[in-house]
Amino acid sequence: MNSRIDQVVQRIIKSQLDAILITDYHTIDYLVGYCNRPGERFFGLVVTKTGELTLVLNNLFFLDEKLDCSLIWYSDTDSIAQAISPALKGIERLGVDKKLEARFLLELQAVFDHIYFTLGSACVDEVRMVKDESEITKMQQASLINDRAMELIKDEIAKGVFSEIELRDKLKHIYLELGADDFSFEPIIAFGKNGANPHHELDGTRLLPGNSVIVDIGCTYQGYCSDMTRTFFYQEVSPEHEKLYSIVKKANEKAIAMIKPGVALKDIDATARDYIASEGYGTYFNHRLGHFIGREVHEYGDVSSNFDMPVRPGMIFSIEPGVYLKGEVGIRIEDLVLVSEQGAVSLNEFNKDLIILKEK
């Protein structure tokens, strides 16, 4: 914890802030070791540039442990601005959480009109981007379970009798039997043209020969997430889809191969994107190449043209190029990678060659 807080304080100082106000409960847990899901109630941690920590919490929250920070308790009928006031004494520049809601931010801005408010959660998010040893071990384990779950759900899909929604329920049981805690996100198991709709909700669709099957799944294990995608074909594959598959696979492999400390995230994105464009499918790859992951399946940090940050050892993010032909087919291949001094190590070992599913 102390090392994490030291790194956060360095960033607060570097950002010329006096303090930050964190309201993301994952981040609060990361810094003070207290996990509380506040629902609609205010739950905030103030970290000052001198390393003082004050947690502001509702007296309905349960806290049995002794925490290494000051506490301010408030009740449902209290004003949040009044409650937090002692923790903001002397603060002139406050960096707030990117997800702080307007109902709180506007109240704070009105009451503390001498304070300059700006975004401040990057001071912690940039620390969370780099995983420590204990976090890496949990992420590896979550992805090991995911590899095994992919194998088991593939065999269920191959039977050709289950709908998307039935496979989702089977996957839930597979994860629980493998020792995972839960899904890390609602799985996508999309047949044929459903795979080209990024917001498809699983339904009763049945598999037809020649269909692609996008399987984008992940679980949580000891509070950390996995996330992997494979695309299978059912019984047969057309030559055009086979070609598309090889383009997506090569984009995935090219991107992973170029990762090493110092390379900019946006350049990794560009490598995959430029290659897919050179094959004539640039407009059909319509999302970022990847996202960071850890306690949440989508954490701060993208592998996209928006992020010129260089990669560092300990970072874990997804590499997931895809090509989507509306009304026809979707193909995506996604791995989680861990950056080491030497390059990228994939946390997923599930085969990336084209697999045609046939009932045994």
Add this chain to the structure above:
Amino acid sequence: MNSRIDQVVQRIIKSQLDAILITDYHTIDYLVGYCNRPGERFFGLVVTKTGELTLVLNNLFFLDEKLDCSLIWYSDTDSIAQAISPALKGIERLGVDKKLEARFLLELQAVFDHIYFTLGSACVDEVRMVKDESEITKMQQASLINDRAMELIKDEIAKGVFSEIELRDKLKHIYLELGADDFSFEPIIAFGKNGANPHHELDGTRLLPGNSVIVDIGCTYQGYCSDMTRTFFYQEVSPEHEKLYSIVKKANEKAIAMIKPGVALKDIDATARDYIASEGYGTYFNHRLGHFIGREVHEYGDVSSNFDMPVRPGMIFSIEPGVYLKGEVGIRIEDLVLVSEQGAVSLNEFNKDLIILKEK
């Protein structure tokens, strides 16, 4: 839709705003009939005081229908402030969504520094508080299913062999078989002292004779929520717990009996609270008496000392007094009520008398 928008526009004018910016996807669906879950991406609806509607959406979102509003499409690499700019032309006073995140609000404040920002979502929330006929029908149906589910899960609990978490899974199947879409929230099925912990997570606890069992459950049906709590006892009940139960039941009944158009929400809360206090348990009833409900299980509006708004016909909210003795027992009895011209009609008909569960 037009009647809803007319009511919203009246409130925008009355609040002396030029426009509101809504980002809650439930509310956007309520006003324009397009349901989209935007994840981390910006999704906003600007409604001006002259009734012009502009929807701002990411080009990754799927939209097949034709909507009765203007559209602004943006991409992941665009600035939100720049994208929304045409919809804010001429706006000087903008009411924003209570849940608008700081990452968007601070950007808008920086770019549109001539605009006065304040909270504006109450202009829609106050309309959503009063349900129309089609909404009432769905809410009634969701609560009918909930009554039936309570009966079925009660019989499972009575067997005395299942843990809290096992009962949760049984309840999921019960809802699906009864035609519900899903849980409206993670159910609380808490044995004995677990019921006194408002943030208890269901676990492997087994029932013991004399335990209370709080069952706080709800489902969604055609997009609308139910929510009801009953507290049972297993095999036997102590005289003290029986007395506590009768106090909570009477608080529930007193509150419901006094509801009629014109009565202030805070006075309903006070009636239940004062009665429980008069019986000596005031400090053990440590939450608001109720909350509004509809498309979301917790919507804008509380039955608490914070809300002096008078009730109106068509409002639906919960009445859920409780008493919690830490480390010992929790008792809560909750109904959803619909306000009519004559008074309150409960949407739940499940028996509120004390029930002692015994295996048949």
